[in-house]
Amino acid sequence: MANNKNIRAGIIGGAGYGGGEMIRILLNHPNVEIAFVHSRSNAGNPLHAVHSDLLGDTDLAFTDQLSHDIEVLFLCLGHGEAKKFLEANPIPLNIKVIDLSQDFRLGESLPGREFVYGLPELQREKIQTAQNIANPGCFATTIQLGLLPLAKAGLLGEIHTTGITGSTGAGQSLQSTTHFTWRANNVSTYKVLAHQHLKEIRRSLQLLQPSFTEHVNFVPVRGDYPRGIWVTSYQESDLSLEQALQLYKTYYATHPFTHVSENQIDLKQVVNTNKCLVQLEKVGTKLIVHTIADNLLKGASGQAVQNMNLVFGLEETAGLKLKSIVF
Amino acid sequence: MANNKNIRAGIIGGAGYGGGEMIRILLNHPNVEIAFVHSRSNAGNPLHAVHSDLLGDTDLAFTDQLSHDIEVLFLCLGHGEAKKFLEANPIPLNIKVIDLSQDFRLGESLPGREFVYGLPELQREKIQTAQNIANPGCFATTIQLGLLPLAKAGLLGEIHTTGITGSTGAGQSLQSTTHFTWRANNVSTYKVLAHQHLKEIRRSLQLLQPSFTEHVNFVPVRGDYPRGIWVTSYQESDLSLEQALQLYKTYYATHPFTHVSENQIDLKQVVNTNKCLVQLEKVGTKLIVHTIADNLLKGASGQAVQNMNLVFGLEETAGLKLKSIVF
Amino acid sequence: MANNKNIRAGIIGGAGYGGGEMIRILLNHPNVEIAFVHSRSNAGNPLHAVHSDLLGDTDLAFTDQLSHDIEVLFLCLGHGEAKKFLEANPIPLNIKVIDLSQDFRLGESLPGREFVYGLPELQREKIQTAQNIANPGCFATTIQLGLLPLAKAGLLGEIHTTGITGSTGAGQSLQSTTHFTWRANNVSTYKVLAHQHLKEIRRSLQLLQPSFTEHVNFVPVRGDYPRGIWVTSYQESDLSLEQALQLYKTYYATHPFTHVSENQIDLKQVVNTNKCLVQLEKVGTKLIVHTIADNLLKGASGQAVQNMNLVFGLEETAGLKLKSIVF
Amino acid sequence: MANNKNIRAGIIGGAGYGGGEMIRILLNHPNVEIAFVHSRSNAGNPLHAVHSDLLGDTDLAFTDQLSHDIEVLFLCLGHGEAKKFLEANPIPLNIKVIDLSQDFRLGESLPGREFVYGLPELQREKIQTAQNIANPGCFATTIQLGLLPLAKAGLLGEIHTTGITGSTGAGQSLQSTTHFTWRANNVSTYKVLAHQHLKEIRRSLQLLQPSFTEHVNFVPVRGDYPRGIWVTSYQESDLSLEQALQLYKTYYATHPFTHVSENQIDLKQVVNTNKCLVQLEKVGTKLIVHTIADNLLKGASGQAVQNMNLVFGLEETAGLKLKSIVF
DSSP states (O other): OOOTOOOEEEEEETTTTTHOOOOOHHHHHHEEEEEEEOOOTTSSBBHHHGGGTTTTTOOOESSSSOOOOOOOEEOOOOOTTTHHHHHHSSTTTTEEEEOOEEEEEEEEOOBBBBBEEEEEEHHHHHHHHOOOOOOOOOHHHHHHHHHHHHHHTOOOOOOEEEEEEOOOGGOOSGGGGGBBHHHOOOOEETTTTTOOHHHHHHHHHHHHOOOOOEEEEEEEEEOOOOEEEEEEEEOOOOHHHHHHHHHHHHTTTOOOOEESSSSOOOOGGGGTOEEEEEEEEETEEEEEEEEOOTTTTTTTTTHHHHHHHHHHHTTTTTOOOOOOOOO | OOOOOOOEEEEESTTTHHHHHHHHHTOOTTTEEEEEEEOOOTTBBHHHHHSSTTTTTOOOOEESOOOOSSSEEEOOOOTTTTHHHHSSSSOOOOSEEEEEEEETTTTTTTTTTTOEOOHHHHHHHHHHTTSEEEOHHHHHHOOOOHHHHHHHHEEEEEEEEEEEEGOOOOOOOSOGGBHHHHHHHOOOOOOOOTTTHHHHHHHHHHHHOOTOOOEEEEEEEEOOOSSHHHHHHEEEEOOOOOHHHHHHHHHHHHSSSSEEESSSOOOTTTTTTOEEEEEEETTEEEEEEEEEEEETTTHHHHHHHHHHHHHOOOOTTOOOOOOOOOO | OTTTTTTEEEESSSSSSHHHHHHHHHHOOTEEEEEEEOTEEEEEEEHHHHSGGTTTTTOOOOOSSOOOSEEEEEEETTHHHHHHHHSSSSOTEEEEEEOOOSSTTTOOOBBOOOOOOOOHHHHHHHHHTTTTEOOEEEEEEHHHHHHHHHHTTTOOOOOOEEEEEEEGOOOOSGGGGBBBHTTTTTTEEEETTTTTTTTHHHHHHHHHOOOOOOOOEEEEEOOSSSOOEEEEEEEEEEHHHHHHHHHHHHHHTTTEEEEEEEEOOGGGGTTSSOEEEEEEEETTEEEEEEEETTHHHHHHHHHHHHHHHHHOOOOTTTTOOOOOOOO | OOOOOEEEEESSSSHHHHHHHHHHHHOTTTTTTEEEOOOTTTTBBBBHHHHGTTTTTOOOOOOOOEOOOOOOEOOOOOOOEEEEEEHHSSOOTSSSSEEEESTTTTTTBTTOOEEEEEEEEHHHHHTTHHHHEEEHHHHHHHHHHHHHHHHHHTTTOOOOEEEOOOGGGSSOOOOOGHHHHHHHOOOOOOOOOOTTHHHHHHHHHHHTTTOOOOEEEEEEESSSSSSHHHHHHHHEOOOOOOHHHHHHHHHTTTOOOOOEESSOOGGGGGGTOOOOEEEEEETTTTTEEEEOOOTTTTTTHHHHHHHHHHHOOOOOOOOOOOOOOOO
């Protein structure tokens, strides 16, 4: 068990959304000290020059220098950039790396550096002994958390999934689809049945149910709000609602962030928290599973800290009892 | 062809959302004069006391009196109320009735009063000779317009549908799910795979493809905006994208409000108009159909006026060239 | 009085927000034919490639050619660009020019081309005989409509004004303040007490009350919605509420788009219309005036068409009876 | 200094917005144990039956029983209800009461129970020795924090204030002005120049500047978002911007939640935190002060906990280092 503030953490790519959330969590984490926040373009500026909500919370500044006097390094870089960074900047192997990109989620590795897929509800024990973590994506997390108990029981069939994401999922770059005038009061879809994270999802599901070869038909929707992911999946199932509830409750009984709700859920129950709520319905022969999570927390930086907690033998919830926005 | 302003229209239930939209359209309709707007609770008050946006547009007031000196009567009442109203208030049979509720959509009738299901893209000719119209529901319209060409070709299979609706779909009564604080930035579902309008949809589809017995699996979602419906449906299909486009374009070639887009669509293209846009995609063996419409216009009052135009032999688009909100 | 469709109009800068609204209005205007829509960067593309809501409404395409076979030319260009355009592209003086930029609002002119400030509620008669119109800005219109009757009566004092604008006021360029993730649920101010259109406002007010030298203290606020402007102004006043109501009602009695409401107003009463609503309150010794307008219509393109109607002797409301979005 | 969890707290009115926030904060407060959450209508139900975001965080249930085995009692009742409650339910005088209503803000008291106005930035020392706290209102807090340094320096003049509030300020009851369909994308004002909390504001300002008799002209605006208050105030001032900055920075130097920003601020910097940010501008002879706060936290329950911390000699920030929503 770690003592107070004895884990020194570095953050690479600290100026983006994921990096900002990492800073916000770690500033209040009882066991962690932020050693540095790296950003080439913002070096020398205070963190609150970019993350203006941090004014009054910290006087730390961005740096373009890397220090190896750390226990853990968080990579909050774009897809493709994490691998490049590690190749260009050799990091001592005793420093644990937690990568938020998709670069190592499908089993990719670097010399001396194997990555464990960091979904605690899938493989907590493996994470606890990992040296490096490939942190799952936001849609991948939220979809998987709705399907893992079925996969564990070998009961997955062809899946039909709708997922709705807030605009933060698209990052901070200015795009036509994140222009306020366009997105407000609007709905659209993208990469229908062809989302890039389906591979990551399939890989996890097959870990638990190796025979699973069916489609995960996924309709991703752009939502008219900044934060949070709603997922509804359904499939044919012989389970009664009671059996399904029992299956899910048993599966998640020891997981502190994922809870089965017996009432209808709505997205804002989990926004600005690291939680995932799961709700089940049975209609005719179809089993319906709803899951909700905050894409930037349980779907990114919160889960990265949860993984760090596990890797360092801390309380799984340390620093992650976050106040919900609720409204 | 009707002359100017020679159709006198009465509106029952003019204080609700549907009634308000009816008034807004008919005030500017070149061939219609509003004879009266009936509302028991608002009798004597100017229309703009309830529909405050009408200030400066009309000095008409609500009445609790019914006049039979009209050619057409629009019923903008709650489900169940339309039938009760007609039973309690005998309307001469030469007055055409256009009912926006679900009371007559499944073939129900009253003595001397048969109702034709008013989806022009399904059966325009039948509407043109109808005495009474059962106007389709908003989800039903938007879902059907994505499936009619497939049904006509006998190619419908098991359908998987996501539909997202604005808050106006829930009407003007105050409910926990229409409280601003709750609904803003929120997502939730309701009646998943069990929506009450699935019967209406199935009935139309079977008109075109009598052999159709598959499920329409429909996930209705509450959206975080007031107006508009987004629908994505997909199914297994042997059609290539080109074949499907051809099928849809041919089907809708003569329909002035429904258009096939070859670009990605987004909901605000149709908000505050009577239009429906359709977009197709093919991924693997699945054909994907997106459709969008304004739930209060093409999904309610706009379509009711479109039906009136057809019934009275007017231009189908008369009074319905509405400026899009766009933003 | 003009006959049907005998006014041919050209639009310069048709790819922006203002140009798009111009197209939407003119497509349904009973007396106007769109001769061309000019856009250098979009030449050859259909209008609906940029203004996607126009799909199904028109097959017109953008052009980079100018034709002089028109009666009126609308300039929908950025500030500074209108003057440059007219200097670089000599337009025959018999073609009337209606400019939506701020380039000619303070009395600027070009050889042979004088501009009349196009606020019909200020100087309708002057507009009716104008050759060229400098169309007012959105904040300027909405603020002035709250103050003109006081100015006419010589009763203006030091004014305190709050104005809240939708995001469309910032145009379609991608900026940090129009990023959806930033602007959603957010509030901020800009150019407080220093907005560039105060000069334009002061100039109009002094036309009516030459002695007026007091401050117009204006706090502009970025609102969390796309369309519409809310303005609240107050000043010391000896008028009773009844006297003020009388003053305002008399002033606006003959103006078809500006109406005095005796009930509390809210912005959505006018969104997507060319109307302006005015509401008065008296608290202690202060007279409070609320005004609301759609920044893209009464605050830009709608008013430009209203001016065109006046210039060509059409009904002032021709083509401008637009359906409110309401919700 | 208190030890861990040795302060037992009761909450009255735990089913409302303020009560919910109180629970959320106290559940994670290092020094507090929630002894009971009182709600007559919800007795027996788990807290998460009402505050559904608490699912997984606590198994506590509402009770209709009062226990006196507590150190502090939070009253989260409607205006007028707090006084009635204390009169009907005698609470031992050694239990400290922190009241969130307006019942005791103007110096009202009960036998044996004097209330100190709980704005730490106004009178922290007095709070530290208080037995009972009258917690300030949300607009009152945010407006005062923009004016206190001027009042302390005796420099207040006539104030012109715009305040914009989120919908949570209106509480959880269903009203026409909190209907989603109405409020989304809308703007309106209420109680202009006549808000009920002006008395409370004036009283505080006169504590610091007894000579202050000028108006605080306050325009309250309903904002189109759930959480947060924006306030802009301005007045005539001889201070330069530098002098004003110095004045404000000195005043707030020792206050951990209120910070002076030298950059432009926006509301989301403080949403879901207990912070208040202040920004100054000087234009001509006017000094402009912007302040922002979360109406449910620094404007209600967060400040109540801040007051509790001071009353019990805890760290002022204990339990209040809340993660910002940011987006």
